[in-house]
Amino acid sequence: MPILSQDKFDQLKQKAGNLLNRTLDQHVNLAVTGLSRSGKTAFITSLVNQLLSEGGEKHLTFFNPVHQDRFIAAKRVTQKHMHVARFDYDGAMQALSQLPAVWPQATKGISELRLAIKYKPKDSLLKYTTELATLTLDITDYPGEWLLDLSMLNMTYEQWSEQMHTLLTREPRAELAKAWMEKISQLDPLKAADELEIAELAKAYTELLHTFRHQLGLSVIQPGRFILPGELAGAPILEFFPFTEINKLDGNAYQNADDTSVIGMLKARFLEYRERVVKQFYKKHFLKFDRQIVLADCLTPLNNGKTSFEDLKLAMSMIMQSYHYGQSSLFSRLFNPKIDKLMFAATKADHVTPEQHTNLVSLVNQLVHGTKQEISFNAIDIKSLAIASIKSTNYGNGTYQGQSIPVVRGLAQASGKLTTLFPGAVPAKLPKDNYWQSHPFNFVNFAPTQGVAEHEALPHLRMDQVLQFLLGDKMS
Known part of the structure; x- marks a missing residue:
């Protein structure tokens, strides 16, 4: 039986290692x-x-x-x-x-x-x-x-519209969404669709989503591509919105509405978004x-x-x-x-x-x-x-009313000044309604080191x- 040289042995060992690695x-x-x-x-x-x-x-x-x-x-x-x-x-x-x-x-x-x-x-x-x-x-x-859009895969346009209606009629969204929802209530869903009108209402809905996210700091923003469109910016597939009056619409009329009607176009674009954007994103x-x-x-x-x-x-x-x-x-x-x-x-x-x-x-x-x-x-x-x-x-200790308390120290993002504070106690459980009045928080955003x-x-x-x-x- 031939004896392998050290180099040959090392080569075979490396090949075996690569195979085992895979x-x-x-x-x-x-x-x-x-x-x-x-x-x-x-x-x-x-x-x-x-x-x-x-x-x-x-x-x-x-x-x-x-x-x-x-x-x-x-x-x-x-x-x-x-x-x-x-x-x-x-x-x-x-x-x-x-x-x-x-x-x-x-x-x-x-x-x-x-x-x-x-x-x-x-x-x-x-x-x-x-x-x-x-x-x-x-x-x-x-x-x-x-x-968040992945949850749309399990919803019809009707279900999604109803879910958005629930969110938009509750605070803190309700007051800000009131004017937009008033426009939707005056919209005839069965009339022939005007693409410019739908585009304007979709733009106004998108602006609402931006407000919810950046002004109110809310988390549920849907459809998510409306505020982060990526390569889809300006595409008609992003020009739809929830028809928040859908529970008032006759079921037969809704089912029979074709794609040239307002409700038909909204439904078609929702389905296209769900299939071509959300589902493909999931699959890829x-x-x-x-x-x-x-x-x-x-x-x-x-x-x-x-x-x-x-x-x-x-x-x-x-x-x-x-x-x-x-x-x-x-x-x-x-x-x-x-x-x-x-x-x-x-x-x-x-x-x-x-x-x-x-x-x-x-x-x-x-x-x-x-x-x-x-x-x-x-x-x-x-x-x-x-x-x-x-x-x-950095962490340290401070004094409050004669007692030593733990504190954090850092450069505050907003002021640019070195700040020392006790930001508040984090609740160990989901807060109850009465918790918010008696437990103020002051979690400051800090600049990087x-x-x-x-x-x-x-x-x-x-x-x-x-x-x-x-x-x-x-x-x-």
């Missing part, structure tokens, strides 16, 4: 989701930064490959989908490293980024065939407003994910009051109803991918004092309680965590635990 599925598709202002851009920037800059400082001590000295390096590589925008990591880091530092601009569409992470395997079969292994990580960012992107993190900013809705917080609760419920979960195997990942790990992250944890973090996690769990129970039953690995993707404050160089690791809270949960098993 067999063991050394690839993770990670979806980063959440509503606007939940911190998706900051999260992805930090996650990439932590991996690229990991070295002797060991700033990811709860990430096993680092803790066990098995992490080698990570680098950005060419993404798979050339037609999808690249996540602007360089632009984000430039914003954070300039003086004065500013938060990076939020993404307005789908973006992707791919990393190759090299490490030493320890417990998996890979350790028998190769000294070094590579995990490919695809990160995808989606506008949260588009996520969502079915490929196997790991997911849902980011939630609970602090801003707490600041804004009861109605804003209730809207966040509804939005989280709508998002989670649309996901496809189930235990993952290599076969199912290739032919019917399913998410097998899910994290709920309460962001901006650095904006509250450390003893409040437990309550922040509890509050997130309360927001997703029903969904979490259901997917836990399907044996999905779930974790909730309070994080700060990019830590922008100043003076961080582009090549340095960004300060964070628990990003190492995030990485351990999402990637640790793949790098064992």
Whole structure:
């Protein structure tokens, strides 16, 4: 039997390692989701930064490959989908490293980024065939407003109109929507459609959605593409609106109305939007994910009051109803991918004092309680965590009425001044009606830490635990 040279043996070992690497599925598709202002851009920037800059400082001590000295390096590589925008990591880091530092601009569409992470395997079969292994990580960012549209897949135009009518006739939307709804009440749904009239009413409805989102800070914005249209800006498929008088319309007349009537055109465009925009979005992107993190900013809705917080609760419920979960195997990942790990992250944890973090996690769990129970039953690995993707404050103690109290210190976003305060106590459970009068909140938005160089690791809270949960098993 011929004796293999060392070079030949190493080549065969590498080939075997590559084959096993593919067999063991050394690839993770990670979806980063959440509503606007939940911190998706900051999260992805930090996650990439932590991996690229990991070295002797060991700033990811709860990430096993680092803790066990098995992490080698990570680098950005060419993404798979050339037609999808690249996540602007360089632009984000430039914003954070300039003086004065500013938060990076939020993404307005789908973006992707791919990393190759090299490490030493320890417990998996890979350790028998190769000294070094590579995990490919695809990160995808989606506008949260588009996520809410997934619930439309299970609705008819009538059902959607009724749901929007319910929202628009309740505060805080009701007063702002009153004038627009008055125009709809005067619209004859069975007359011949005037495209210019429908376009104007759709534009006014879109302006309402912008007001709800940016002025009131509400979370349920639907259709989401109306305020973040992407490549569909100006297309007739975005020129429809809920007919809020639909419960007054004769059922037979509605069913018999053709596409040239007002109601027929609205229904046709809704169905076209549902099929060509929402469903295609779901098929092209969502079915490929196997790991997911849902980011939630609970602090801003707490600041804004009861109605804003209730809207966040509804939005989280709508998002989670649309996901496809189930235990993952290599076969199912290739032919019917399913998410097998899910994290709920309460962001901006650095904006509250450390003893409040437990309550922040509890509050997130309360927001997703029903969904979490259901997917836990399907044996999905779930974790909730309070994080700060990019830590922008320091903790300390202050004095109030002669007593020492915990405080946060940072550069206030609005004033640009160094601010020290106790922002308030985060409730551990969903607040009752009487809670809002007796528990004022003052969760200030802080500017990012100043003076961080582009090549340095960004300060964070628990990003190492995030990485351990999402990637640790793949790098064992």
